Amino acid sequence: MGNVLVWIVWLAAAAACVGTGLRVVTASNPFSSALSLIGNLASLAVLYLLASGEFVAAAQVLVYAGAVMVMFLFVIAYLGGRADAPWAGGTRLIQVSSVIAAVSLLAVTLVAVLLEAGDQLSNEAEVSRAFGSPAAIGQLFLTDHLLAFEITSIVLLVAAIGGVVLGIRTERDVDSVVGRDAQ
Missing domain, CATH: 1.20.5 (Single alpha-helices involved in coiled-coils or other helix-helix interfaces)
Incomplete structure (x- = not known):
């Protein structure tokens, strides 16, 4: 039963990570985008906890979701409506390169998942206790x-x-x- 609960938490955190990530790049309001990024960083921290990376999860929440995102929100609030002005009327090249980058990342992820499914990545590395x-x-x-x-x-x-x-x-x-x- 414990293993089922871990999978449920993992699926919820992964769905939250993907959902908030999409909200970061699709939100028209920069403040909403930054708040979605905080949610994304928090869901990543949950995934780190599930991978037994307690220190990395704590650093993720304290450093990124805490300090760095507070600075981002401060700058967005300070700039007001001009926060997204450099990207207003972005060129077609930016849009095309973003799609190419997203498709490339998806392809790399799918290759890794398929190799793992075929047990071609099953050689585990030796990790020390202090890692x-x-x-x-x-x-x-x-x-x-x-x-x-x-x-x-x-x-x-x-x-x-x-x-x-x-x-x-x-x-x-x-x-x-x-x-x-x-x-």
């Missing part, structure tokens, strides 16, 4: 991957500064908003 522990991840972050870790923090800082720069309103913008409200 994925906070100590092992911290050791890797602060030794072998320190440069990548620091570059990531700089990219997040530049993104935050870019959001503030995009949100700066000129006097002409303020006058046009005030002029519209007065009419």
